[in-house]
Structures are given as C-alpha cells and as structure tokens.
Amino acid sequence: MAELTETSLPGVGVRVEFMSEEGQRVGVVRLKSGDRELFACASSDPDTVAFNVRLSDDESHALADALGGSSIVESLDDMSQRIEGLAIDWLTVSSASPLAGMTIDEARVRSRTGATIVAAIRHGTAHPAPGPEFEIAAADVLVVVGTPEGISEVRHILKSG
Amino acid sequence: MDHRVALLVELGAVILSLGILARLASRIGISPIPLYLLVGLAFGDGGLVPIITSEEFIEVGAELGVIFLLLMLGLEYSARELVSSMRTVAPAGLVDLVLNFTPGFVVGMILGWGPAASMFLGGVTYISSSGAVAKLLNDLGWTGNRETPVVLAILVFEDLAMAFLLPVLGAIALGGTMSAAAAAIALAIGVLIVALYVAYRHGDRIGALVFHRSDEVSLLTIFGLALVVAGLAESINISAAVGAFLVGISLSGEAASRAHTLLSPFRDLFAAVFFVFFGLSTNPADMLGVLGVAVILGLVTAGTKMVTGWYAVKRSGMGRAGRRRAGLALIARGEFSIIIAGLAVGVVGAEDLPALAAAYVLILAVAGPIAAKFADTASTRDSGAVEIIRGTP
Numbered sequence: 001m002a003e004l005t006e007t008s009l010p011g012v013g014v015r016v017e018f019m020s021e022e023g024q025r026v027g028v029v030r031l032k033s034g035d036r037e038l039f040a041c042a043s044s045d046p047d048t049v050a051f052n053v054r055l056s057d058d059e060s061h062a063l064a065d066a067l068g069g070s071s072i073v074e075s076l077d078d079m080s081q082r083i084e085g086l087a088i089d090w091l092t093v094s095s096a097s098p099l100a101g102m103t104i105d106e107a108r109v110r111s112r113t114g115a116t117i118v119a120a121i122r123h124g125t126a127h128p129a130p131g132p133e134f135e136i137a138a139a140d141v142l143v144v145v146g147t148p149e150g151i152s153e154v155r156h157i158l159k160s161g
Numbered sequence: 162m163d164h165r166v167a168l169l170v171e172l173g174a175v176i177l178s179l180g181i182l183a184r185l186a187s188r189i190g191i192s193p194i195p196l197y198l199l200v201g202l203a204f205g206d207g208g209l210v211p212i213i214t215s216e217e218f219i220e221v222g223a224e225l226g227v228i229f230l231l232l233m234l235g236l237e238y239s240a241r242e243l244v245s246s247m248r249t250v251a252p253a254g255l256v257d258l259v260l261n262f263t264p265g266f267v268v269g270m271i272l273g274w275g276p277a278a279s280m281f282l283g284g285v286t287y288i289s290s291s292g293a294v295a296k297l298l299n300d301l302g303w304t305g306n307r308e309t310p311v312v313l314a315i316l317v318f319e320d321l322a323m324a325f326l327l328p329v330l331g332a333i334a335l336g337g338t339m340s341a342a343a344a345a346i347a348l349a350i351g352v353l354i355v356a357l358y359v360a361y362r363h364g365d366r367i368g369a370l371v372f373h374r375s376d377e378v379s380l381l382t383i384f385g386l387a388l389v390v391a392g393l394a395e396s397i398n399i400s401a402a403v404g405a406f407l408v409g410i411s412l413s414g415e416a417a418s419r420a421h422t423l424l425s426p427f428r429d430l431f432a433a434v435f436f437v438f439f440g441l442s443t444n445p446a447d448m449l450g451v452l453g454v455a456v457i458l459g460l461v462t463a464g465t466k467m468v469t470g471w472y473a474v475k476r477s478g479m480g481r482a483g484r485r486r487a488g489l490a491l492i493a494r495g496e497f498s499i500i501i502a503g504l505a506v507g508v509v510g511a512e513d514l515p516a517l518a519a520a521y522v523l524i525l526a527v528a529g530p531i532a533a534k535f536a537d538t539a540s541t542r543d544s545g546a547v548e549i550i551r552g553t554p
Binding site: 007008009010011012013015017025027029031032037039041045046047048049052095096098100101102137138 | 237246316317418419480
C-alpha cells in the first residue's frame, strides 16, 4: 500500500500525499473551506504541481466512489449485497451538525433509529467499531448499517438533531 | 438630512463600495485590502467625498476589526503548531526578520524619524500578509507544491514574532523613560509566555470549556471573552490585538474550527472597516509626498523577501523553481503592516508613517501577487508541464 504523508498547512488546510510507483507525487489538499484540491506532479519535477482540480464536497465523494474507495468500503459493499434488507451508508458529519462534539452514547443513534455506527473514518483513517465514548467530530464519515429507513433517520438527526 | 438618515446612507455607501471593490479584487485575483484602503482614502479628509456622520461608528468598528483579525489568526493555529513550526523554520524565520525588518528601520532613520518611529516602519516592512499569501497559494494552485509548507511555516513564525513585537512597539509608543519601557516589555513578554504555555498544555480543555452545542452560545462566549482579554491586555500595555491573538491560540481542536466558521463573517466585515478607517485617517496628498520612498522601500523589501524564500526553501533541500516561488509568494504585505502602522498614532517622529505604510501596502499587495502570477504562467509555458504529467514514456 502506498505510504501517505500528512502535512498541516496552517491557514490553508491539510495535505495528504504519496509517491506513485511511476515516481509522481500525487495528493489531496483538504482546504479550510471544505473543498479538496487534487494534484499531481510530473515525475521530472516533484516540487511543482503540474495538474490540479478543485473539487466540492459532493464531487470528492463521487470521485472517491469512482476510484473504488477504501478496503472497508469494498468489504461492506460485498456484505450488503449478501444480506437482503440491510443497508449501509457513508454519512459525512457536517460542521453544522448538532451531533458534532457528542459521543456516540450521547447521540443515542442506535436507540433512536435502530441503525448502528459500525465505523468512523477520520482524516482518512478508519476507526472500526467505535465505542460509546467515541466522540463524533465534524468531517467524520460515519459508516452506518441498518434498514434503509433507519439510515435516512440517521441522516436526518445528523442534520437537525 | 436627519442625523440617523445620514449615518445609514453614509455607512451604506461605504460598505457598498467595499462590496463592489471586493468583487473587482476577486476578479483580478488580488487581495481586497489595497482596494479597501483606497475606499478609505476616497472618503477621508482630502479625499473625493469626505464623510462626516459615520466616522465615529467606523472608528469603533476599526477597533473591533483589529481584534477580529488577530483572534482569527490565533484560531488558525494551535499552540502546538506554533511550537513545531518554530522548531522547523527558526533559522529561516530569523533571516526573514533580519532581512525585512532592517530596511524599514534604516529608511526610518535616514528620514530622520528617530529610533522609536523607525522601529514601527521596520515592523511594517517585516510581516508578509498571511491573507494575501493564502489566497495566492489557492488561486495559483500552489497548495500542493513541495515548498508550500515552508512558506506557511515562515508566516506562522512571523505571526508569533508579531505577538512579541506588538507589546514592544506598544511600550515604545507610550514613551517614558528607558527603564519604564523595559519593565513594560518584560511584563508583556512574561505574560505572553505564560499564556502560550497554558495554551500549549491545556488548549483542548479551554476549547471544550468555551464551546457549546449552540452556535449562538459559542459565538457570544468567544467574542465576549476575546473583547475582555483584549481590554485587559491593553490595560497592562500588551496591546488589545495580542490579547485577542492569545484567546485564539488558546482555543484548539473542534472549538477552534467551529469558532473559525462562526466568526469569519464578522472578521470580513470589521477588518474591512478597519482598513477603511486607516484610509480615512490618511490624507491622499501626504501619500504623494512619500510615494518615492514607498517605491524604493517596496523594491528593496520585495528583494529581501525573495532572498528569504530562496534561503528557506534551499535549506529544506528543494529546487530552484520552488525557491523562487516561495520568495514571490512572500512579497505581499497587507493587514499586519497596517495594524502596526495604526499603533504608531502619537509616536513622535512617526507623523508620515500612516501615509508611507498605506502607499507601501498598496504597492506590494498588488505587485506581489501579480509578479507571482506572471512567473507562474511563464514557468508553466517553459516546462510544458501538461505533456509531462502523462508520465514517463
């Protein structure tokens, strides 16, 4: 697996990058605004960005899906296909979400919707099976498993509590 | 016209012109700060349409503007980030300080301003505009470049240096005997170090204490706290701006990023008012008198920033293109130069400082980003980067 390097860019955002096998530096800058900037450098000049695209939140998700996502995504996809009626979704916690800052216990997602948070992805790192004391933060991606209705309720409480 | 009607119409006209010029600035890709200064110059004494009734409001707004600018700056960084960037760029940061403070100081002395006022001019030429640099990196797509973390670390170093510089300048502005000034500076720096230490150790806890689920509660708490601390800091001569900066630094984690989102619109509004106020209190005619000096100082300190960027990036072992870009990115001066010049009100010998600082910032805030953009398009064309990106054949 490619080795990701994370660099803080104070005042701008966070940069995550790696060297591709062909020797090109490739990475993403997560900007303060929530947009992402995807960039790649030519192998002849790893210092200079040769190509970059600005992506909105939605577009980043679409692109991540198209790229085939992380290994958890693949295995969960596989699972949801095998169990009928079971739905899985990846919900991003917006910075305005009332649940941001609450622990899983305080948010009572399970007792209110029947759906379960099976993993949280923060800054690209997965936290599988987060405990009740796990604190939900803005920009986390929660992997939620349940009935399709349960999941749409989770989406609702993420937005408006 | 009724006083209240006049107030609303005047204020509205000023803010509306800001809106129009900010739009223009974003179109041509420069920081709006120089244009805000121009609005102030146009509406001030000796300008095109002097305003009368809303000046009082603008003056208070300007005070708030400085507090918001520094509070938000503090929120951008956690104390840990400050310390880690201090460690990595300390040599480059010191080179930056020496190379860019000195020209201002020397020019002040040559003009016969005396050491106190010349220190302020040194501060004006030293600090690059974080806002303009961040904007430039975004606009030119330079955020992914290898040298970018070095450039930003230098800005962090400068901001921290400014937190120490402002109380020193404040003590000088107060005048008095040498020993009284030295005592004030020692007290200020002591308080600053204690505050930074507390923020470093307990930033998350302070954040959690202040932060609330309701935006309204968080907003009122953080803003109120910043004002109180700013006022207290001012009362012991540390400068209100530094007080607000410390509040920002003390908050970290989730609270900081939330506060950042909540306070951004206020910063935008009141910082703009601050630049207008600075322009209002500067007579355009005075600027003509110092224009020559401003141009020379601009050229020299554009050069010294180029050297700074070159040195800093070379130290980190990167190539020539990155070194040149880092230098170009750092040229723009802006908000902090104006804040420092604004502090010099009443300093003996600094009578020409506001006009010189305004002219200087107008020149570099526009020329810096334009030079960077020009260099960027030229180098892209030369290397044919678009072809190369397809990979090695």
